[in-house]
Amino acid sequence: MTDYIERFGRYMEAERRSSASTVDIYTRDLRGFEAYMRESGGAPDGMLEPETIGLKDVRGWVMREVETGTAVGSVNRKISTLRSFFRYLMREGVVTKNPVHDVKALRSGRRLPVFVEQSRMDRLVRVLEEPSEEFAAERDAMVVLMLYACGLRRSELASLTLESLDLAGRTVRVMGKGAKERQIPLLPDTASRLEHYLTVRAQEKICEGDENCLFLSNKGKRLSATGVYTIVRGCLSSAGVQGKRSPHVLRHTFATHLMQHGASVRMVQQLLGHASLAATQIYTHNTIESLKETYNHAHPRAHLNTKEK
Template sequence: EIREWILHRSEADSLGAASMNRELSSLRSFFRWLLHTGHVEKDITSRIPALKTPHRLPAFVPESRMTAIVGDCETDSDDPIRERDSLVILMLYACGLRLAELIGIDRSDFSDDYRTLRIRGKGDKDRIIPVMEFVREKILRYLDLIQRQNICKSGEKALFLTVKGERVSRTAIYRIVQRELGRGGVQGKKSPHVLRHTFATHLLNGGADMREIQELLGHASLQATQVYTHNSIARLREVYAKAHPREKGGK
């Protein structure tokens, strides 16, 4: 009967696998409670497997469009908030950071010369990542502006500050990313994680080793990093179709 209910919900109500799995989880919890309280003698949901969800490739910004966005972000401004927003985009893309990692950066997390950055990742695992020169220049300019305009006069240690000198929120970062990527002509999903995916995909397409990308991303296992090989394979197929003499000759 439960299998029939699953079929009905998925077909008649047009529910996807992920939505059905959430309903199944609630149903399992209910039956565990029934079993625990003695209302039923057997949990009939225990042997029903979760539905397979379709595998989606990570969204990323094409290199040509990202190059234009980075160029806009590198343009200097005397407005510290504008410089902050540009730095948010540059660091998400150039460092491959998670949203929580970006928000959690303190000014003291940089080396003395601002060429490396200590990141506190998942599971309180620290990693050291290099800071590219174009990002370093923007960091130094931003720090100079917030110092001269007394934005960091409070005891707040955060790198990214509001106009009141407080650490920026997750919502604020999301809005910055959505606005800047939208301004750059990016279609579809626009989020901090899209820039992290873009970082990894562009590195892989440029010939970086998978293990090196894993270390830069702070992934605990290589399996989490290997999802980006699908994007790279798609790119290789495109190159093959355009460049291989047999493929060109067959058209």
């Protein structure tokens, strides 16, 4: 089965144009299933053939994942991965049936996106907008400002190049999931600050060779997605943000604040690069909660107790 997993990974990259991180996640999910099958005696002769895998095996694996505490969202992703894998094997003629076809996703309560309140975000932005002549400080500030101003995924930010920027036209080209490109407007202050960042970068001669990535490590290499996470966590921690402090929290914050200030769901969908409108509509829940809070605070009858009514 190992060979088929590797072939599936190559198919994902070449034909589905999936990102390296997506392929890595799919591969780990499938290797985890393969390990389960071997541990449970599904490969008695040492060879695990996909055709021998049945619905009972898949359900047993799902139950084991649930019993060991795997989050519902992660279990559902793994089910989806395995279903896609067997769909690929059927297309290639390796198997004649998909044992995951009748396995349904687990039900779970939908969690609202975690975001930073606007008042706290405003204070953080004011601090970060103070320019610095030191490369690391200027880069760290720009990483957070760009994530909040553009709603980027951390992998999208890490892959930005100098050619991605059009500072004169105040736009940035982003390569999203499925190699889909989108253009995002830059705020005037963000474009101006990017110019300063590039000046500092050039003055300190951080760039190594012909490296044209926008965000670099202190050694002049491309800033990794892990590096982006570390920077954001540090900045949000220093601002007193509790709970999750990841680049994705800034993406949620970007979308939530836009919706709270009247942006349409369709526009936010385009800016985020969501393929489905349903993925964007979750942000309307935060907007509704904000409206309820304002309503309950402002309406003259909201504070009446039951007896007065």
